[in-house]
Amino acid sequence: MEFTQSFPRRETRQIMVGNVPVGGGAPITVQSMTVTKTADHEATLQQIYALAAAGADIVRCTCNEPEAAEGLARIIPRSPVPIVADIHHQYRRALEALEAGVHCLRLNPGNIKNPEHIKTVAREAKDRNVPIRIGVNGGSLHPDLYRKYGDKVTPEAMVESALQEIAYFDEVGFDLIKISVKASSVPLMIEAYRQLAEVTDHPLHLGVTEAGPPPIGTLKATAGIATLLAEGIGDTIRYSLTADPVEEAKAGRQLLEVMGLRERKNVDLIACPSCGRAEVDVFTIAQDAMAAFGEREIPLQVAVMGCVVNGPGEARDADLGIAAGNKRGHLFVKGQNVMVVPEDEMVDTLVEWAEFIHEHGADAALERASATKDAAKKAAEEDRERNLGEKGDDANDAETIIKEIRRKPEHS
């Protein structure tokens, strides 16, 4: 007999991380974090796409050096999901990340301690309508609070740290906030979140920090996150595992699914955000594809990508995808080109191949393409070269933004 339990959710305010709502009754979102060097924008984007394919709704990248902020300027126009910049110690990196167009910042009150620096960042974020996560971490609690609570990390100290940071933000009228009070101890983090939920209605980001490698890390994170979710606490979650971050995203997604908090029965359509390189109106094709898939129960990941220069590579973890070329669509299965279709047949082709893969599997689809894939690969290469020739290497003007980042007087 099927039994479904819904967990009443705590009421929270809603913020927008890019186009993804967090809190205020929005579906609980899954986050993960890249482990590449953010300055290596191609490797980072590849990982972001893999994370999105595994179920991440939002991805965090470290912004630990000026080159990382420059990497963000190149990554953000091409990322399929909103990007959060993780800031440690250097408030200047936060200002640079904002300049790069990041969708959210994460500040740790334990390591950016100067109130003036915190307020400067909050003012700049306010002007740009960009939210900030106050990321309190038991392992890096502000030293004053550590002393105040008897040289111990306690739930009360962690909550006080978050409230202090909120007070700085209040001074400059900034309230686009979400909060985390993570610890590596499961009982400690559970109690800290419970106490925090009593005193604020800002959305909460749940996690057990430094949970370790699977399976024990997964178990610890699940114990902490699931306990709170069952109490209605939590608006976005992250598994912090010592593992490929794709495992984090999958675990997060699966937890929400098994708790009946997220559903994936139908196609999971991912689409690139479109950028200066796009060869087609990605928004329209993605909307048309969504409408064409409708309620069909095809639990595959399908990608709609605006160009063949980066599309098949960025979305190579999707089961199936199509990337626009010169008035035609390049269909790919698991990142491999399989055929070329006219632009007005892109959506119908996607649906037909998705049904085929659902029924027969990706290997059968690659086999099906054995007669067309060589020509498809060649055509994709031609369109790729043409796009690069026409639009150059810097189709998104990232270099102009990077010059702005470098011009900032604090850039060091």
Ligand code: SF4
């Ligand atoms: S148009 Fe191409 S480069 Fe731009 S975001 Fe889409 S796939 Fe990436």
